[in-house]
Amino acid sequence: xxxxxxxxxxxxxxxxxxxxxxxxxxxxxxxxxxxxxxxxxxxxxxxxxxxxxxxxxxxxxxxxxxxxxxxxxxxxxxxxxxxxxxxxxxxxxxxxxxxxxxxxxxxxxxxxxx
Amino acid sequence: xxxxxxxxxxxxxxxxxxxxxxxxxxxxxxxxxxxxxxxxxxxxxxxxxxxxxxxxxxxxxxxxxxxxxxxxxxxxxxxxxxxxxxxxxxxxxxxxxxxxxxxxxxxxxxxxxx
Numbered sequence: 001x002x003x004x005x006x007x008x009x010x011x012x013x014x015x016x017x018x019x020x021x022x023x024x025x026x027x028x029x030x031x032x033x034x035x036x037x038x039x040x041x042x043x044x045x046x047x048x049x050x051x052x053x054x055x056x057x058x059x060x061x062x063x064x065x066x067x068x069x070x071x072x073x074x075x076x077x078x079x080x081x082x083x084x085x086x087x088x089x090x091x092x093x094x095x096x097x098x099x100x101x102x103x104x105x106x107x108x109x110x111x112x113x114x
Numbered sequence: 115x116x117x118x119x120x121x122x123x124x125x126x127x128x129x130x131x132x133x134x135x136x137x138x139x140x141x142x143x144x145x146x147x148x149x150x151x152x153x154x155x156x157x158x159x160x161x162x163x164x165x166x167x168x169x170x171x172x173x174x175x176x177x178x179x180x181x182x183x184x185x186x187x188x189x190x191x192x193x194x195x196x197x198x199x200x201x202x203x204x205x206x207x208x209x210x211x212x213x214x215x216x217x218x219x220x221x222x223x224x225x226x227x228x
Contacts, residue, residue, distance in 0.1 A: 004156075032213045043118075043204065043219040044157070089157065093213040100145060100170050102212040104157040 006105025029095030
């Protein structure tokens, strides 16, 4: 099955700096990579996702890059703000048609220091 | 409004009790999921239903029993639980399989087993 590793487990940055979170996956056939943000006491919410036919996707201050050869993908947050403080999870699906199995990383707790 | 509603938000139960968690989705999605979220562990998939048919069962102990009476409702029946079952139980839904569409989570039920 799919194995997803996420680093770092905790990350502290000064407000305005950039933050980068990295994930690796094991199944070379995986083709969809979402990122979820979970604020304290709240539900995980999708913030950005990327499919394997593109190498990078941006949405305002958030970007995700994908390296299929190396089997890793990264979340980039620029100009961080205190409201970016949360736990971020990467995920990858079990490959194959009809798969409902999404494997999550262990999460990265991001703290943005004002 | 989350689109996926879970009740109760908090539940405390003894090891001999029987209780049920309820989830309802208002998004018209075809698949519904139960995830377990414990401290310092990745989100763990427990069960998946697609069009009311169970399609995934990840070696979950029989003291957890899911029920999906229709595509909008999902239950998790609990009995004879152990203290290590204390966790946040998240319900989610998706339009299609996870390689094609994202998960939408509810706010979860915080379960404490005493």
